Structure formats: structure tokens, C-alpha cells
Amino acid sequence: AAIPMSRFGKAVLLCLALFAAWRLCSTLFTAALPGPRADPAEGSDASCLPLAREVGVRAAAGTGSNFVFSPLSIHAALAMVSSGQRRSTSCTARRPTSSSAGSTAWRRRPSPAACGSTGGWRSGQSSRPPARRYGATAESVDFVSGAEQARLRVNTFVADATKQLIRDLLPPGSVDSTTVVVLANALYFKGVWSHPFDVFTAPFHVPGDTTVGVPSMTTGRSQYIALYPGFRALKLPYKNDAWQADEYMLILLPDGGTLSLADLYDKAVSTPEFIRKHTPVEEVPVGRVMVPKFKFTFGFKASSDMQKLGVTRAFSGGDFSGMVSGGDGHGRVSISRVYHKATIEVDEQGTVAAAATVILLDGAALEESKPPHLVDFVADRPFLFAVVEERTGAVLFLGHVVNPLMCG
Structure with a gap:
């Protein structure tokens, strides 16, 4: 006969089970992450920051438009490509990203945030889809007779995964x-x-010597500045x-009048450690604090910008035999198009953001100065922003705001 367990014993057993589950998840995901001093060029999203700079500076030119981009999403997509390519692919051609390092950038430690x-979707010629290595189930589709249905299936996957924030990518x-x-x-x-x-x-000063009134956030609490x-x-x-946290x-x-958005982009991509080294570490008393609320979406076709930055092999018939087999092409297909879209909303409660990337394959830090007793942070002009895992x-x-009222 089973021995009845006391309420205390059940509580202890539950705690042990939860602890074991937490240790298992922590081990599986944390082991996949690069160390704090890992070389970002060897597999983190930092190698995709030059692409953000290329598109962001173009978006900010003239009267400018708001811009948001996910280096992590772009890197994760390229990591899947790299896992099926004999020679790996990265956002820049300076130092290729290995497939193992690519997986570390996406298999993050679980977080409620x-x-x-x-x-992955493949034709009948494809084998060993790399998406399976990233915890996803690859599907076989007929791109010859069902190309439009396949496109809709991919868009539905993206919309569902982003809680309907990214549609029709x-x-x-x-x-x-x-395809x-x-x-x-x-x-x-x-x-x-x-x-x-x-x-x-x-008031917020937009390009063109124009000032607009925008809903903005403020506080009297000490801040990390x-x-x-x-x-x-x-x-x-x-x-x-x-x-x-x-x-x-x-x-x-x-x-x-000192720096432009383009100058800040240059600084942000100048060294892989720039964002980490320029993240405030101490709270200081504040004078005036103002950050505008904003909400917008930005999408673009990344193929030409990636090739401009030196990614050419994968677009001109790389060896994808690890992903595609059969036929007389011996796996020598190429990336034809890369689509990326991101959206972000920032208000007084917090941030909601989403991003998606789809890849189609066809046949120096500056010294910090000591702040004064009270520090102002009045974001009443264009600025850069980033959402970072500490x-x-x-x-x-990563992105910028030139006009908080612009929703496009």
C-alpha cells in the first residue's frame, strides 16, 4: 500500500522538482550563451550592427524617418543558414560566424520578457533542414505549384510568433x-x-527646425545616467x-549641435563593446527627465545592404550541401532575398517590441565624465535607443527616433 505523504513532504517534493526543472533549463540555455567577454565577431549579434548603421543612417537622412531593427533576429536567421553552408555567413565579411556560435545567439536563457x-520550409530537394537544430519543425512544401500558399504559411507563422505585431512580411x-x-x-x-x-x-525638436508637442514620460526618481x-x-x-532583471x-x-545620429551610429558600431561600455552603472539624482512616448514599425529588404557590406558568397551560389541535396547543382543554391521588419511601442508602463527575419534561398570607448550634482536628461531631439540583455x-x-508622432 502506498504510504500517505504529509502536506509538508508534498511541499518539499514540489520545491525539489521545481528546482530541478530550473537547473535543467538554466543549464541548457545558459551553456549556449557566449561568455561576458566572448568575441562578438565570433557569433553574437554585434557583427550585424554595421547593417543597422547602414540602414539607420539612410533612414535618418534629410527630414528622416524613425527606425527600428533587431540585430539578434538577423543574426539568428543567418546562423540557420550557416548551419547548412560549408562556409559560414555573417552580416559582415570581416569574420564569419560559425554555426555553433550562431546557435548561442538565439538559444537564450528563458525570460518572461x-x-x-x-x-523552416523546404522543397522536396532539401534535406537536414537547419531549423530543426534551433527547436523548430521544418515543413516540406511544393514551391512549384503552391508558392503563394507557402508565402502565406510563412507570414502566418511570423504573425502568430509576434502576437500579430508583424504581418505580411x-x-x-x-x-x-x-525557391x-x-x-x-x-x-x-x-x-x-x-x-x-x-x-x-x-516639445520635441524634429529635423527641419520644427517643434512639435508630444506625450512624454517624466519622473523625479534617481536614474542611471x-x-x-x-x-x-x-x-x-x-x-x-x-x-x-x-x-x-x-x-x-x-x-x-555636437553629434548627429550618423555620428552616434558610427560610435555604436565602432567596437563590439561600445554599448556595454557606455551603459550607465550608477544612479544619480536628476533635475529634468523627459523621454517621449513612441510607436512605429520599420521594414526593409536587407539583401542589397548585406552585399554592400561584403556578404557576397552566399548570394552568388555558396555551398549549401548541408541543407540541400540532390539534383546536378550539388547543393549550390544561393540566398536570393532577405526580409526584415521590426516594431516597437514605448510608453509610461514599458515596452512592447517584435521583429522577424525571413531568408529565401533560390536554384572604442570614451572616458566617462563625472556628472554634476543633478543631471538632466531631456530627449527633446532625435536620439538612438537599444533594448539590451545585460x-x-x-x-x-536598435533604432532611432526623429519624430515621436510618426507611426510609419
């Missing part, structure tokens, strides 16, 4: 009878500020009840 999904005609493999990943993030903000209307030559930085941590938003605000330094999202 962020989650990712991967998917693949435009009509993007998938056709020459062999489609790889996709999606990232969804929702973070609540450690301390919510008050809201008021404040640091001053650097030509710009200042504000760190806004997100609350995380289940884990130690890992994610935060970093805002880089150029001093008026422990690994992974950049989940």
Missing part, C-alpha cells in the same frame, strides 16, 4: 517556383519598467519578477 521562434511574388528553402525566425519582447513614469506634453563627450546615456531597466533600454542622446550584451533591438 522575451521569446523567440524559428521555422513576405510580399506577394517573393516566393516562387525557384528551395525558406528560413524564418521571430522575436517578441514585452518589458515593464522597474518604475512607471508620469506623462505630460513636452552617464555623460560622455558629445552625448549622454540613460539606462531604463525593465522589471522582471521571476528572474534577476536582465533587459534594459539604453537611450543615447546627442548634445545639441548579462550577455545581446542587442535585441
Whole structure:
């Protein structure tokens, strides 16, 4: 006969089970992450920052448009490609990303704030789909007779994975009878500020010597602020009840007339450690604090920019025999198109953001200066922002705001 267990014994058993599950998840995911001092060029999303700079500077030119981009999402998609290619692929041609390092950038430690999904669709010629190595089930589709249905299936996958924030990523005609493999990943993030903000209307200076009134966040609490030559930085941590707070938003605000957004982009991509080294580490008393609320979406076709940055082999018939077999091409297909779209909403409660990337394959730090007794951080002009995971330094999202009222 079974021996009845006391209520205390059941509680102890439950705690042991939960602890064992936590240790298992922590081991599986944390072991896949690069160490704090790992070379980002060897597999983190830092190698994709030059692509963000290329597109961001172009978006900010002239009167400018808002911009948001996920280096992590782009890197994860390329990591799947690399796992099926004899020679690996990265955002820049300087130092290729290995497939093992690629997997570390996507298999993050579980967090209530962020989650990712991967998917793969292959023709009958494809084998060993790399998406399976990233926790996704690959599907076989007929791109010859069902190209449009395949496109809709990919778009549905992305929309579901991003809670309907990213829709219609693949435009009509993007998938056709020459498509062999489609790889996709999606990232969804929702973070609540450690301390919510008050809201008021404040002036914001947009390009073209125009000032608009925008709903803005403010607080009298001490904040993580640091001053650097030509710009200042504000760190806004997100609350995380289940884990130690890992994610935060970093805002880089150029001093008026000293630096442009392009200058800040140059600094952000100058060294892999720039964002980590320019993240404030101490709270300081504040004078005036103002950060505008904003919400917008940005999408683009990344293929030409990636080739401009030196990624050419994968677009001109690389060896994908690890992914595709059969036929007389011996696996020598090529990347034909790369689509990326990201969206972000920031208000007094926190941040909701999402990003997705789909790849189609066819036949120096500056010295920090000591802040004064009270520090102002008034983001009343265009600025850069990033959503960062603190422990690994992974950049989940990067972008800029030139007009908080612009939603496109």
C-alpha cells in the first residue's frame, strides 16, 4: 500500500522538482550563451550592427524617418543558414560566424520578457533542414505549384510568433517556383519598467527646425545616467519578477549641435563593446527627465545592404550541401532575398517590441565624465535607443527616433 505523504513532504517534493526543472533549463540555455567577454565577431549579434548603421543612417537622412531593427533576429536567421553552408555567413565579411556560435545567439536563457521562434520550409530537394537544430519543425512544401500558399504559411507563422505585431512580411511574388528553402525566425519582447513614469506634453525638436508637442514620460526618481563627450546615456531597466532583471533600454542622446545620429551610429558600431561600455552603472539624482512616448514599425529588404557590406558568397551560389541535396547543382543554391521588419511601442508602463527575419534561398570607448550634482536628461531631439540583455550584451533591438508622432 502506498504510504500517505504529509502536506509538508508534498511541499518539499514540489520545491525539489521545481528546482530541478530550473537547473535543467538554466543549464541548457545558459551553456549556449557566449561568455561576458566572448568575441562578438565570433557569433553574437554585434557583427550585424554595421547593417543597422547602414540602414539607420539612410533612414535618418534629410527630414528622416524613425527606425527600428533587431540585430539578434538577423543574426539568428543567418546562423540557420550557416548551419547548412560549408562556409559560414555573417552580416559582415570581416569574420564569419560559425554555426555553433550562431546557435548561442538565439538559444537564450528563458525570460518572461522575451521569446523567440524559428521555422523552416523546404522543397522536396532539401534535406537536414537547419531549423530543426534551433527547436523548430521544418515543413516540406511544393514551391512549384503552391508558392503563394507557402508565402502565406510563412507570414502566418511570423504573425502568430509576434502576437500579430508583424504581418505580411513576405510580399506577394517573393516566393516562387525557384525557391528551395525558406528560413524564418521571430522575436517578441514585452518589458515593464522597474518604475512607471508620469506623462505630460513636452516639445520635441524634429529635423527641419520644427517643434512639435508630444506625450512624454517624466519622473523625479534617481536614474542611471552617464555623460560622455558629445552625448549622454540613460539606462531604463525593465522589471522582471521571476528572474534577476536582465533587459534594459539604453537611450543615447546627442548634445545639441555636437553629434548627429550618423555620428552616434558610427560610435555604436565602432567596437563590439561600445554599448556595454557606455551603459550607465550608477544612479544619480536628476533635475529634468523627459523621454517621449513612441510607436512605429520599420521594414526593409536587407539583401542589397548585406552585399554592400561584403556578404557576397552566399548570394552568388555558396555551398549549401548541408541543407540541400540532390539534383546536378550539388547543393549550390544561393540566398536570393532577405526580409526584415521590426516594431516597437514605448510608453509610461514599458515596452512592447517584435521583429522577424525571413531568408529565401533560390536554384572604442570614451572616458566617462563625472556628472554634476543633478543631471538632466531631456530627449527633446532625435536620439538612438537599444533594448539590451545585460548579462550577455545581446542587442535585441536598435533604432532611432526623429519624430515621436510618426507611426510609419
